Structures are given as C-alpha cells and as structure tokens.
Amino acid sequence: MSERPLVSVIVPCFNAEKTVTRTLDSLAAQTLRDLEIVAVNDGSTDHTLDVLNHWKDDHPDVNIVIYSKENEGIAETRNFGVARVSGKYFGFLDSDDYTAPGMYRDLSEKAEEEELELVISDFYWVNSKGERLQNEGPYACGQDMMVKLFAVLWNKLYRTDFIRSLDIRFPKGYRYEDDCYLYCMVPHLSKIGFTLGRGYVRYVQQENSITHNNNEQVKNMIHVFEIILDYYKSHGLYDEYRDALEYIHIKAFLGNSFLRSCKISDPADRKNTVMLGWELLNREFPDWHKNPYLKSLGGMKNRYFSMVYDWNIGFLTWFFHVFGRDNI
Secondary structure, eight states: SSSSSSEEEEEEEEEEEETTTHHHHHHHHHSSEEEEEEEEEEOOSSSSSHHHHHHHHOTTTEEEEEEEEEOOHHHHHHHHHHHHOOOEEEEETTTTTTOOOOOOHHHHHHHHHTTEEEEEEEEEEETTEEEEEEEEOOOOOOOOHHHHHOOOOOEEEHHHHHTTSSSOOTTOOOHHHHHHHHHHHGOOOOOOEEEEEEEEEEEOOOOOOTTHHHHHHHHHHHHHHHHHHHHHTTOOOOHHHHHHHHHHHHIIIIIIHHHHHOOSSHHHHHHHHHHHHHHHHHHHTTTTGGGGHHHHHHHHHHHHHOOOTTTHHHHHHHHHHHHHGGGG
C-alpha cells in the first residue's frame, strides 16, 4: 500500500449509532485495499462516536481516521471531510447507506485509465418494498450533464486535486447541499466517465412521515438554488447555461419538491409551501414553458411539467395530495 491512499471515502455521521456499522463494514469489505475511511462525527447526541471508536479497535488493519466536531450540519460536515482527505480520489458514503465490494476498485481503475476528473456509477434505491436499480448516464459534459445529472454525491468518485482547485463548497446550514455542490461543479468538468450497468451503493430511503417541516425544506431548496444562480452569474456562465439552469428549476419546483409538498397534511401549509417554489420559478424564469429541454428530452414527466399553469396549480396540488406521485 502506498503512503498516500488511492481513494478516501468520507462518511458523515450524525446520530447514526444504529446504522453506521453496516456502512463501515461495506467499506472494510472493499476489494480495493488502498483505501482510507474518513469518518466525521457531527456532534452526535447518541453513541455514534463510541460505535466508531469500537469499530476502529475491532478492525486494526483498516485505514480509518475518525474526527469529532461540534454539530454544524451535513453541508459543513462534508466540507470538513473534503478538506481532510489524503487520497488521490475521494467519494462519499452516508452513514445509513452501504455499497458493494467492488465499487472503489472499479471506479478508481476507470479514473486512472482515462485520467478522469469524475466517475459516475449506477446505484440502488432501497426501501421497505425492496430495491430498484437506477442508471445514471451516459451524458456529455456541460449542459447535457446539468439536465441529466442525478444530484447525489455517493455514486461518484472525485479527483481530489481537481475539486480542491475549484471555488465550490457545500452551503453551510442548508440541506440540498448535494445539488449546490454538483451543479456548481458541472461547468468546470471536461473529463468524466461511467461504469455503466453496475450498481454499487444501496441508498436507503427513510420513510418518515411528511409534516409542516417540509415548508423549511422547500425554503432550503429555494436558498440553495439562489446560490446556484448567483454562482453562474458571478462566474460569467449564466448566458451559456441559461436553458439548463431553467430546466433544473422546473425539475426541482414542479418535481420532487412539489410532490413532497403535496403530501403535507395541513391545507394552508401545503398551499403556502407549494407556492414558495412556484413563485421562484416564475420570478426567475417567466417564460419557462418555452424551455427547449421540455420537448427535446420528452417523456411523461416533461409533458406534465409543460401542463402546469397558474390556473391549475391548485388542482394539481390537491390531485397529488389525494392520489400520490405514481400518476406521472
């Protein structure tokens, strides 16, 4: 094993005493031995730190570094980890997820052979009904990547020196930090690759009840998308990426955010939360119905997006509240 590990994997941990052992076990089982685990305890109030330390004691042959800091949220915890990895490449694995043994060997081999800045893999959604393979890619760099990207961190491998050369950070204090980080990364990438047809990470979907807290989540998303727009404008990239930026706003505020907001039980809160995203979309992109990707990408969801207007947003909110999201 070289002095500098080939790959570092950042594991952010907050109150993960019941799940992080499985996460670490999946990393210990990696066929790539030249690997460093960077576990960051974000001020957990349970026994997460004890679990991490016991696991390290039980696995003396595994290269794991444990940090413990005050609670600052997931975004700042990711920033903390990125600043401390020592690998040529790094990835993320959240403390309630796990991955297949060949992941980091396969992705790092791809990165080394093709001198890539980013490698993307397929992954699995896991819930009480089972698991489903999700393909990501292939797509080209630039606008094509922006509109087709899955804005999740943990199915990707990043070249450390390249990422550290960019002025991008996770937005402290906000969720949807992965959207912000990846969308701001997109215009700088010129060498990406894919390990097509092979899923690795099992992303465990938490099936918690939806409450008024969704209002705060949508406010978080609005702020994050404002950061993204500001980034493109301040770096002189807005005009080149305008259509793609418009499309990801459509996806965000008529897609997952809207559908989650429709589940809120209180009618007034549900309406107010939906309108937060709707108003942002129409304020920033008043002609969004003319977006070229709505037609060129096709599919049921883009046809649905094209049908949403002021006069039917209330009806659609009611419809998806009653009948759920499986209707598009």
